[in-house]
Amino acid sequence: MGRSLCCQESVESTNNLAKQLAKQNAPHGLLIISEEQTGGKGRIGRGWASPKSKGLWLSVLLRPNLLPQDAPKSTLLAAVAVCQAVNTVAGVQAKIKWPNDILLNGKKLVGILSEMGAEYGKLNYVVIGIGLNTNAERQDFPTDVQDIAISLHQAATKEFSRDEVLAEILWQMEKLVEEAETKGFASILEQWRKMNCTTGNKVKVIAQDETYLGKALDIDETGMLIVERENGVIDKVVAGDVSIRYAE
Numbered sequence: 329m330g331r332s333l334c335c336q337e338s339v340e341s342t343n344n345l346a347k348q349l350a351k352q353n354a355p356h357g358l359l360i361i362s363e364e365q366t367g368g369k370g371r372i373g374r375g376w377a378s379p380k381s382k383g384l385w386l387s388v389l390l391r392p393n394l395l396p397q398d399a400p401k402s403t404l405l406a407a408v409a410v411c412q413a414v415n416t417v418a419g420v421q422a423k424i425k426w427p428n429d430i431l432l433n434g435k436k437l438v439g440i441l442s443e444m445g446a447e448y449g450k451l452n453y454v455v456i457g458i459g460l461n462t463n464a465e466r467q468d469f470p471t472d473v474q475d476i477a478i479s480l481h482q483a484a485t486k487e488f489s490r491d492e493v494l495a496e497i498l499w500q501m502e503k504l505v506e507e508a509e510t511k512g513f514a515s516i517l518e519q520w521r522k523m524n525c526t527t528g529n530k531v532k533v534i535a536q537d538e539t540y541l542g543k544a545l546d547i548d549e550t551g552m553l554i555v556e557r558e559n560g561v562i563d564k565v566v567a568g569d570v571s572i573r574y575a576e
């Protein structure tokens with residue numbers, strides 16, 4: 329991971345650039361990183377504030393040997409890699425909130441947006457976009473997220489070397505991709521389960537057409553969240569357009 333590298337001062341979105349390069353045959357493992365993004369994208373059509381030099385705004389291009397419907401596995405793998413990397417470098421206890429947010433002290437430290445290119449049942453590429461708040465202060469975040477976002481600097485009150493965090497993320501990703509290829513995906517799922525803070529909790533599922541309460545039981549082998557509704561019906565929730573809140 330990152331053995332091919334594209335470093336930018338400013339881009340609209342590293343994910344957009346990664347998708348463009350993917351269509352021009354860029355290799356598996358290509359890293360695109362930028363000091364700032366002028367149009368950073370979040371999940372569910374949201375934006376992602378990416379102030380200059382305050383975080384790691386990057387995308388990794390993967391060409392996994394998976395069917396399109398299994399592409400979410402790459403996102404789960406990335407969440408495990410990033411969570412592991414952050415905990416190793418900063419000595420903290422970050423957790424994964426389904427599907428792929430990384431929380432520290434209950435606030436959002438990392439967001440992951442994956443996008444794929446597929447045709448005729450064949451997965452061409454997956455772009456894993458990672459936004460990690462390393463050295464941002466409260467005022468660097470947009471006002472509407474100041475109470476729910478956190479940076480490593482805020483949590484540990486010291487400056488973090490973005491190079492060090494980045495190197496660890498790439499190393500963990502490389503290790504996990506190899507592990508998935510040799511041992512199968514079950515071992516990645518097991519690590520995801522250990523690092524997550526969603527299963528076992530009451531959640532509010534906010535989908536496009538309905539909102540309901542339930543209990544998050546587990547994730548299945550493709551990364552769907554298994555939720556028991558209050559009426560006892562068991563649902564499988566696809567990450568795509570859904571947002572999850574913790575419920576009392």
Ligand code: BTN
Pocket residue numbers: 340341342343344365367368369370371372374376378384385386387429438439440441457458459460
């Ligand atoms: C989320 O909504 O939680 C996902 C945020 C993903 C942000 C990252 S920053 C690098 C990459 N480029 C983008 O435009 N978005 C992702």
